[in-house]
Amino acid sequence: MTYAVAALVDIDDFMVSEQGRGRSWAHRQLQHADQAVRAATSRRPGATCQPQPPEEWLVLLTGADPEALMSDATALAEEVRARIVRETAWTATVSLGSPSVGSIAAERDARRVNGYKLVLGGDRVIEPQSGGRVAATPPVRIERELTRRVRAGDSNGAAGLLASWVDRCAQDADPQTLRDWLIGQLLFVVDVANRSRLADGSTDWVVTCARLPIEDIITVGDIHERSYLHMWLRETLGRLMPEPPRRDVLALAEAYIAEQYTDPGLRLATVAEAVNASPFYISHLFAAERRTTFLRHLTGLRLRHARRLLSTSTLPVDAIATRTGYASAKALRSAFGRHVGCSPTEYRRTGFRPGA
Known part of the structure; x- marks a missing residue:
């Protein structure tokens, strides 16, 4: 033979x-x-x-x-x-x-x-693989965080979360089980994002399947490479999830930063949580809409406040640092040197006017 x-x-x-x-x-x-x-x-x-x-x-x-x-x-x-x-x-x-x-x-x-x-x-x-399917329950559950990102319209954040979840689950599943788990999560996304509901509050799947590319979800069964799966998730969730106006999310983020910039512990993750979006999405909005970064925006607010206090008050530098979101006078001096081009004391003495 x-x-x-x-x-x-x-x-x-x-x-x-x-x-x-x-x-x-x-x-x-x-x-x-x-x-x-x-x-x-x-x-x-x-x-x-x-x-x-x-x-x-x-x-x-x-x-x-x-x-x-x-x-x-x-x-x-x-x-x-x-x-x-x-x-x-x-x-x-x-x-x-x-x-x-x-x-x-x-x-x-x-x-x-x-x-x-x-x-x-x-x-x-x-080499040739054999063996049965593994347990039907994923080792990590992400539904709560996934719901938050879906309801915020953050398709990139939701795709990133699912991609990380797949990477963590891969070691505990055979390929078919992993795909089954992922299809379940994608249907969960559709259910959370869907606005077509029956009288009892459940999803109207007849209307949903006619409107959304449900058939795209099934094609995940043909994917055998995680890098392509990650790319596929970004594209598919972009179609499955209605995205809210980007400027609304950015405006919320900017308003929160304007209220909290004097807190030395303010971080991008804090802002993202406050406006119900992912840090990646907030960074994307600052780059796309403002041509800047979260950190530059935050630094700009703090330094404007510091310059105003240096010009209109007799507060010592360490007190100004505390009031403008810097953990120490040293941190304020460092930021001034990088972004203003002089020290806080020099700025106060001259107003940093050329020739003064």
Whole structure:
């Protein structure tokens, strides 16, 4: 009897790197990767290599001895992975199926094994996996924080929270269980974000499914790489969640900072919690709408207050530091030197007017 073993060669983080570096760069790297896979395969008599665009190759080996065939496939997988690392800017994962009767069954098993990349990570050879599903309860629950971010319309924050949750849960689940958990969380997001309710307060799923891209949620079953999953989460939650006007959230943040900037312990996380948004989202708004950062905005408020007190009062510098949100006179002097160009004492004496 003739057996077949399939090795599925999969470039790690392909879509993320293509998006970041550009298609031309990715195309050149793919050419190098193709040469690497073919060079390794050509050294194995009877081995065939079939490109699976854009970033996969299916290598098939056949033989009569399943143990010898598996050993040869493992050696080939290690060689292919090493060549890709050496000859391209990428890493690769090679997933090996079990010896099977027929190439179709061999490929099917290799793709099943490739699903474990979602939980094991890339840059490795993944050998045939077996075993049943694990416990049905995720080890970490995030529904309370997820609800807060969804109701704030913070799709980026919700996507980041889900991505971190997937990373934490991956070590406790097989791929299918992890996907089931994630689909459950995505349906939870839809339920929280949804405004179509029945008389008893429950979600009107008939209206919801007609309006929202529920079918997109199901496509998570085709994802086997966490970097792409993170990107997919950002895109999908952006469609699932209605986002409130960005300027409203920023205005709330600025108003809170204006009230609290004299507190030396004021932090971005404190502001984000106060306005029911994520720190990442607040930072994004400051950059997009104000072309500045949270810290620069906060420093500006504190220094304006300090300059006013230096010009209109006789308070000592340490007292002014306390009243303007600095933990010490030294901290105030440091901020003055960096942003104003003189010390508080010099500013008080001259008003920092050239020639004064």
